[in-house]
Amino acid sequence: MSESVNHLLAELHAERLRTWTPEALKVNVDQRQRLVDEADPERFISAGDIVDPFTLLKVEGGSLSLEQLVSKGPAVLVFFRYAGCPACNIAIPYYERNLLPALKRRGVPLVAISPQVPERLKEIKDKHALTLHVASDKDNALGQRFGILYSFDEPSRQASLAKGPGIGALTGTGTWELPQPTVVVIGRDRRVHFAQVSPDWLVRSEAQPIIDAVDAALDADSLLIRHAWA
Template sequence: MSESLNRLLADLHAERLATWEPVALQVNIDQRQRLVNEAKVDDFVKAGDTLEPFTLLKVEGGSLSRDALLADGPAVLIFFRFAGCPACNIALPYYQRRLYAQLHALGVPLVAVSPQVPERLVEIKTRHNLELQVASDPDNRLGRRLGILYSFDEASRKAALAKGNGIGETTGTGTWELPQPTVVVIAKDGTVAFADVSPDWLVRTEAEPVLRVVEQLLGQTPLQVAI
């Protein structure tokens, strides 16, 4: 049985159930449930959408444009919250293990994207020695276009401030907005071939469906009609 990202995230939640103070735990659970309940699914990026040109900032310096990413074929974007997010520190190494080598062999870029400013975002790449690219989405511009942003609710804001600072200080963006975990596969012509948005950040996209879509785009497996 292949490694499951959602099993790893369930283990994280189980650890929190056992170790967190009940009030803090409930704030976390309530925020995630609210995001699920209030998800504006019709606004989410979806297969068939066209992505107009965009520019990301590489954490090592320099920029990464849509056209550069799609120069040789499809590309995969993984949106995550910020470098210090515990679930993101499980998800990105998982995608490194389960996606990077296969996509790299196919010549397909894999880019993890967060609104956090590059000089702070680089931390997650160096911590895990990630070979996949990590890039900043300045001012959440692309995330906003994709309809995947959310803002901290009042209880979560108070909990964050009680610990010392707001998320905008952590990310360097100055706002309470973050992207919901999202995976987008972009075809060479700029259309979205696959999109999966997870309002609950402890539920995320597994590697297998992403690989299947990429292989279909490259003609390595027959296209199957989604039911």
Template sequence: MTQSAEPTLTQLFADLHAHRVATMDPAQLQINIDQRRELVETADRSAFVRPGDRLVGEVLQDVEGGTLHLGALLARGPVALVFFRFATCPACNIALPYYQRHLEPGLRALGIQLVAVSPQVPERLVDIKRRHDLTFIVASDRDNTLGRRLGIVFTANAASQASQLAKGTSLGEVTGTGTWDLPMPAVLLLDRDGVVRYADVTPDWLARTEPGPVLQAACTLAFQDAAHRAAE
């Protein structure tokens, strides 16, 4: 028998939402829905990172220890950056393993390094890498420094804050940042010069970038990179 194809990310997130509808307190679920809708409707898309922008001197913290200089990574080849929320985010625990299966192998074959980025402190963020045995780099963007530069950071709305505080914790305690700020999910492809060649930002964290368009853009980037090196 032919094995059926794995569902898309979109389908997996639809399943997650359906499970929440069936199991969550309706009022709590509505807070989540309203926050996501608010981001879609109010996000300042003019501020989002876009192709042609350049990143070179950014510094991240590898969850396995040590400082990660983007320039040093780029010296080895093009880089794909995947921004996500935090280690215990249910949607992130769907997306990152999915990217491990359906995105990272294709990128690696093209000579493109994958780095997943969250503002969560490294000692907590490392859990998602260990939980799923992720082979790509997972790194902390301290204080959302890079995320802010890319225009993808938002602050949880008042209802979301009140809901979490009622449970006895805060987002800042979960992430270790002391703030209610998170990045919107995003995928970037950078060439060796740090120039953004592909960018997709999804304000709704249950509507993330599928691997297909990223791999298509990655093929173009890899071709251009090979041509550039041949001309040197």
């Protein structure tokens, strides 16, 4: 059986059930449930949307533009919260193991994106020796455009402040906003071929549906090229 990111995340939750205090667990579960209950798919990026130009900051320096990413075919964007997020430290390495090899064979770039400032975001790339792109979405600009941001509720804010200066200081953004885990496949024509938003950050897109969407985008590219030469 192939590895499942949601099985790995369920194991994380099971560990928390065993080890966290009921009060801490309630804050986490209630915030995730509230995001599920209040999710408005009409706001989210969706298949068929056209993506306007954007630029991301690579953690090792330099930038990545939409034009660069889709110059030869589709690209895959994976939004995550921040480098120290436990669920993200399961999900992003999962994509490195289970998604990146298939994308490399197809010549398709994979970018993991967080609003965290590059110098702090680099931690997750170094920790897991990631070879996929890790990039910062400065000021949550692309997350805002894609309609995928959420803000901490009051109990989550208080829990964050009890551990230190708050999430905005940890990420370097100075805000309480983070992206909901999201996967977007953008074609060479800048059209979205696949978009999946997970309001509950302990639920994430599995690799195979993403690979299938990439193959569909590649087929669409081939069709366009054939028509152009016909």
